[in-house]
Amino acid sequence: xxxxxxxxxxxxxxxxxxxxxxxxxxxxxxxxxxxxxxxxxxxxxxxxxxxxxxxxxxxxxxxxxxxxxxxxxxxxxxxxxxxxxxxxxxxxxxxxxxxxxxxxxxxxxxxxxxxxxxxxxxxxxxxxxxxxxxxxxxxxxxxxxxxxxxxxxxxxxxxxxxxxxxxxxxxxxxxxxxxxxxxxxxxxxxxxxxxxxxxxxxxxxxxxxxxxxxxxxxxxxxxxxxxxxxxxxxxxxxxxxxxxxxxxxxxxxxxxxxxxxxxxxxxxxxxxxxxxxxxxxxxxxxxxxxxxxxxxxxxxxxxxxxxxxxxxxxxxxxxxxxxxxxxxxxxxxxxxxxxxxxxxxxxxxxxxxxxxxxxxxxxxxxxxxxxxxxxxxxxxxxxxxxxxxxxxxxxxxxxxxxxxxxxxxxxxxxxxxxxxxxxxxxxxxxxxxxxxxxxxxxxxxxxxxxxxxxxxxxxxxxxxxxxxxxxxxxxxxxxxxxxxxxxxxxxx
Amino acid sequence: xxxxxxxxxxxxxxxxxxxxxxxxxxxxxxxxxxxxxxxxxxxxxxxxxxxxxxxxxxxxxxxxxxxxxxxxxxxxxxxxxxxxxxxxxxxxxxxxxxxxxxxxxxxxxxxxxxxxxxxxxxxxxxxxxxxxxxxxxxxxxxxxxxxxxxxxxxxxxxxxxxxxxxxxxxxxxxxxxxxxxxxxxxxxxxxxxxxxxxxxxxxxxxxxxxxxxxxxxxxxxxxxxxxxxxxxxxxxxxxxxxxxxxxxxxxxxxxxxxxxxxxxxxxxxxxxxxxxxxxxxxxxxxxxxxxxxxxxxxxxxxxxxxxxxxxxxxxxxxxxxxxxxxxxxxxxxxxxxxxxxxxxxxxxxxxxxxxxxxxxxxxxxxxxxxxxxxxxxxxxxxxxxxxxxxxxxxxxxxxxxxxxxxxxxxxxxxxxxxxxxxxxxxxxxxxxxxxxxxxxxxxxxxxxxxxxxxxxx
Numbered sequence: 004x005x006x007x008x009x010x011x012x013x014x015x016x017x018x019x020x021x022x023x024x025x026x027x028x029x030x031x032x033x034x035x036x037x038x039x040x041x042x043x044x045x046x047x048x049x050x051x052x053x054x055x056x057x058x059x060x061x062x063x064x065x066x067x068x069x070x071x072x073x074x075x076x077x078x079x080x081x082x083x084x085x086x087x088x089x090x091x092x093x094x095x096x097x098x099x100x101x102x103x104x105x106x107x108x109x110x111x112x113x114x115x116x117x118x119x120x121x122x123x124x125x126x127x128x129x130x131x132x133x134x135x136x137x138x139x140x141x142x143x144x145x146x147x148x149x150x151x152x153x154x155x156x157x158x159x160x161x162x163x164x165x166x167x168x169x170x171x172x173x174x175x176x177x178x179x180x181x182x183x184x185x186x187x188x189x190x191x192x193x194x195x196x197x198x199x200x201x202x203x204x205x206x207x208x209x210x211x212x213x214x215x216x217x218x219x220x221x222x223x224x225x226x227x228x229x230x231x232x233x234x235x236x237x238x239x240x241x242x243x244x245x246x247x248x249x250x251x252x253x254x255x256x257x258x259x260x261x262x263x264x265x266x267x268x269x270x271x272x273x274x275x276x277x278x279x280x281x282x283x284x285x286x287x288x289x290x291x292x293x294x295x296x297x298x299x300x301x302x303x304x305x306x307x308x309x310x311x312x313x314x315x316x317x318x319x320x321x322x323x324x325x326x327x328x329x330x331x332x333x334x335x336x337x338x339x340x341x342x343x344x345x346x347x348x349x350x351x352x353x354x355x356x357x358x359x360x361x362x363x364x365x366x367x368x369x370x371x372x373x374x375x376x377x378x379x380x381x382x383x384x385x386x387x388x389x390x391x392x393x394x395x396x397x398x399x400x401x402x403x404x405x406x407x408x409x410x411x412x413x414x415x416x417x418x419x420x421x422x423x424x425x426x427x428x429x430x431x432x433x434x435x436x437x438x439x440x441x442x443x444x445x446x447x448x449x450x451x452x453x454x455x456x457x458x459x460x461x462x463x464x465x466x467x468x469x470x471x472x473x474x475x476x477x478x479x480x481x482x483x484x485x486x487x488x489x490x491x492x493x494x495x
Numbered sequence: 496x497x498x499x500x501x502x503x504x505x506x507x508x509x510x511x512x513x514x515x516x517x518x519x520x521x522x523x524x525x526x527x528x529x530x531x532x533x534x535x536x537x538x539x540x541x542x543x544x545x546x547x548x549x550x551x552x553x554x555x556x557x558x559x560x561x562x563x564x565x566x567x568x569x570x571x572x573x574x575x576x577x578x579x580x581x582x583x584x585x586x587x588x589x590x591x592x593x594x595x596x597x598x599x600x601x602x603x604x605x606x607x608x609x610x611x612x613x614x615x616x617x618x619x620x621x622x623x624x625x626x627x628x629x630x631x632x633x634x635x636x637x638x639x640x641x642x643x644x645x646x647x648x649x650x651x652x653x654x655x656x657x658x659x660x661x662x663x664x665x666x667x668x669x670x671x672x673x674x675x676x677x678x679x680x681x682x683x684x685x686x687x688x689x690x691x692x693x694x695x696x697x698x699x700x701x702x703x704x705x706x707x708x709x710x711x712x713x714x715x716x717x718x719x720x721x722x723x724x725x726x727x728x729x730x731x732x733x734x735x736x737x738x739x740x741x742x743x744x745x746x747x748x749x750x751x752x753x754x755x756x757x758x759x760x761x762x763x764x765x766x767x768x769x770x771x772x773x774x775x776x777x778x779x780x781x782x783x784x785x786x787x788x789x790x791x792x793x794x795x796x797x798x799x800x801x802x803x804x805x806x807x808x809x810x811x812x813x814x815x816x817x818x819x820x821x822x823x824x825x826x827x828x829x830x831x832x833x834x835x836x837x838x839x840x841x842x843x844x845x846x847x848x849x850x851x852x853x854x855x856x857x858x859x860x861x862x863x864x865x866x867x868x869x870x871x872x873x874x875x876x877x878x879x880x881x882x883x884x885x886x887x888x889x890x891x892x893x894x895x896x897x898x899x900x901x902x903x904x905x906x907x908x909x910x911x912x913x914x915x916x917x918x919x920x921x922x923x924x925x926x927x928x929x930x931x932x933x934x935x936x937x938x939x940x941x942x943x944x945x946x947x948x949x950x951x952x
Contacts, residue, residue: 062769128589145606153833154833156585160754169749291615294615308542309542309546380613
């Protein structure tokens with residue numbers, strides 16, 4: 004009976020304090036200003052995210068349109084090839100035209116994921132399309148799109164940036180003096196005189212702040228993603244979006260828990276502000292870059308210089324292997340189109356494709372090692388991500404938005420497979436000098452994008468969220484213990 | 496009197512633990528980032544030198560072949576790291592330092608290191624410049640926020656006033672104390688950088704660059720120092736001073752640089768590689784066709800007489816040079832306009848100006864990248880012209896089937912690039928220095944004005 008009475012009185016106290024706190028924060032304008040600022044920042048981040056992703060989507064559509072136009076043009080030339088007087092360098096029936104960097108160029112395209120505008124992640128560093136021709140694999144897989152390095156170094160202003168960098172600051176600005184201000188004003192003693200435990204009072208105070216600040220972060224990006232981006236699989240997108248919002252909320256809760264814990268130490272407002280600013284610097288600025296530095300020291304990235312040296316040597320060796328083909332057959336230079344299903348392939352053309360294929364095959368083991376090292380680096384980050392909740396949250400958000408390294412690595416593997424399929428299809432035709440028909444062109448392998456199996460990614464993100472939640476709960480438990488055991492000292 | 500105030504304040508923030516914690520952490524980060532940067536820099540510099548030498552040897556040893564075929568092998572060249580890149584790697588991780596000099600095509604700088612990084616790269620790079628730019632101001636404001644406001648709360652400001660201590664002496668005393676705290680970060684940094692400069696053997700120019708860097712960082716941290724004292728003198732209490740200063744620090748170092756970067760990109764959009772390549776390809780096609788028609792009165796390259804193919808190749812190359820100059824020049828100009836727009840928006844934050852100066856003096860900014868790319872392209876053209884000249888002179892009726900030997904490859908000089916001198920760098924980033932100096936003077940004036948209106952109660 005006594006416990007029920009205590010629970011009811013605690014519940015009443017909770018609602019009373021929460022109402023009172025809301026009124027105070029509203030009247031001194033700190034809450035409306037913080038919420039308006041947060042809304043403006045989120046809207047700015049979302050606008051910028053949508054702008055960047057729309058630009059990229061338009062580019063991908065333009066690429067496909069340009070590719071289709073080239074294929075249609077080549078098909079039309081192939082239909083009339085027998086009748087025309089052909090230029091040997093632009094002979095459409097020449098099988099090398101299927102791999103040439105003009106007519107034979109194909110794009111491997113990775114579409115933007117529905118949540119991409121929320122977290123632009125590494126989308127500016129990692130290309131969303133590859134230009135695949137007859138050139139060796141190493142020539143296209145490490146390509147990048149053009150971008151001002153200042154922009155690459157500054158990073159994006161998107162919803163994830165607002166959630167990871169700025170949301171904690173707003174939480175801390177509203178919560179750094181939860182109890183210390185009461186004590187400095189002399190009102191804490193009055194609060195302690197109430198029948199409700201101090202932990203309930205603090206809970207009511209942070210609930211108001213948390214609800215006001217976390218609701219926009221949880222709802223607005225999700226709503227924009229669902230409304231602005233058409234997705235074929237609505238429920239899957241909604242589930243990912245919900246997980247994105249949950250990540251933001253759990254991260255926000257972590258910062259609320261940090262603020263409560265520091266307040267529970269019973270120090271002055273200035274002390275709280277210094278410590279909380281220090282924690283923010285440590286978690287958001289220092290820990291991720293220190294972890295990044297640790298990765299570079301413990302698992303250094305494979306040397307690109309070494310790769311370039313190897314590539315140059317292999318290229319030179321391949322040139323030697325096919326030195327006998329390094330000649331132009333001027334007699335056949337003005338050769339017209341196909342004769343009896345065969346075309347004459349210039350020795351230099353044959354040599355070019357031999358060299359590119361050889362370089363590609365010889366570089367493959369090095370590239371595999373390179374990918375394995377990158378995997379080890381990412382694994383290291385996954386293992387120690389708990390050291391920075393900011394990094395954990397950002398990684399989770401990038402993962403869900405499909406702008407992380409993992410999805411790009413999957414894309415790169417698909418593009419490499421596609422390159423090899425094309426080569427297997429066309430190279431025998433080049434070797435045998437088989438004239439290409441329109442049917443050959445239409446039957447050429449096409450690049451098909453398939454998403455990586457999402458089960459593993461969702462499990463990984465759920466685990467990191469659980470870790471962060473666990474840390475938050477531990478901070479809360481410590482704070483409750485501290486508040487319960489030092490009520491008297493706090494009131495002084 | 497100034498020395499007495501400075502000593503008392505310095506001992507005060509050392510004793511209350513603030514300086515030990517924040518300054519100690521900053522110093523550890525600073526020293527470790529310099530140590531790691533130094534190691535990385537030494538390895539990279541050596542690796543690049545060795546690779547370039549080996550690449551040249553491969554070029555020379557390529558055996559008999561057609562000169563144009565040799566031009567297709569080309570060579571890779573590497574941007575040498577300046578010594579001060581270990582302090583501020585700047586844009587290096589986002590540009591790439593390798594250019595392939597091959598026939599027909601002007602190549603971009605390849606292989607951005609940031610592309611091989613983990614997702615954590617988005618949080619920045621731990622370099623000494625990062626620590627001084629981000630954590631340095633935080634150290635200043637955490638040790639200085641209560642310089643006046645704290646004295647007022649404790650009642651000691653009233654005592655000092657009653658003793659007849661002039662407010663401006665108080666200001667200089669407190670400024671000296673905070674500056675002494677900052678010096679504990681700057682002095683070891685400068686000593687280590689001097690050691691690195693002496694170890695590299697590149698004394699004259701690096702020392703001049705280091706001096707300008709030091710001036711820039713002093714102005715930057717000085718701006719925060721006097722702003723902190725101005726706010727501390729004007730604020731009703733130390734809590735308000737701290738909150739205002741923390742908010743200003745976050746806006747200046749975290750929000751404005753990123754927002755300025757995004758806004759400059761919206762104002763001057765970067766062309767996509769697709770649009771850029773298409774424009775270059777169209778330009779090349781037109782220029783080549785025109786050159787062929789004007790010089791040989793034919794429409795197709797295979798209609799050029801065999802003995803003229805060497806000259807045709809050279810004419811074709813020269814027509815392409817103009818197209819590359821036009822399009823690459825326009826691209827670099829877009830980058831430069833974006834940077835200027837960024838710096839204009841960034842007038843609100845001294846960090847944007849400092850980054851321009853710091854990367855400029857460390858040799859890791861856009862201007863240095865552009866200079867290297869231009870030098871690499873000049874070398875590519877030299878190789879192309881030498882190969883074509885030889886073919887024009889010796890090929891005759893053999894055309895493409897003529898073969899040259901190692902004597903020709905040896906005539907091509909190795910690529911030898913040296914970073915431009917400090918004066919060249921300063922000529923490009925003096926506006927940043929002016930902005931920093933203006934910010935410093937403004938903060939100093941605001942501190943003097945605040946102290947004049949100082950209320951002891």
